[in-house]
Amino acid sequence: MNTTDYCQSCGIPMGETNELYGTKNNRTKSEDYCKYCFEDGNFTADVSMDEMIEICVPHMISVNENMSKDEARKMMKEFFPNLKRWKNK
Numbered sequence: 001m002n003t004t005d006y007c008q009s010c011g012i013p014m015g016e017t018n019e020l021y022g023t024k025n026n027r028t029k030s031e032d033y034c035k036y037c038f039e040d041g042n043f044t045a046d047v048s049m050d051e052m053i054e055i056c057v058p059h060m061i062s063v064n065e066n067m068s069k070d071e072a073r074k075m076m077k078e079f080f081p082n083l084k085r086w087k088n089k
């Protein structure tokens with residue numbers, strides 16, 4: 001599995017189908033970002049990496065039953081700087 005399978009903004013796995021992928025401004029599929037983060041060529045929310053992490057914490061713990069908020073936050077703080085959107089910040 002290569003890194004483009006993950007949204008390069010929020011880190012969700014987008015998988016094999018086109019369903020979760022965002023759209024570029026010419027309405028073609030964005031290979032890098034999910035539909036929640038990226039629509040018609042623009043990010044849906046102008047947030048910092050830390051703000052994005054806070055947005056993702058509740059989602060992360062809802063899909064990982066045994067994960068605490070602190071664990072979720074810590075994991076994303078390690079993972080997110082590798083994503084394209086945050087890499088050069």
Ligand SMILES: [Zn+2]
Nearest residue numbers: 007010034037
């Ligand atoms: Zn995303």
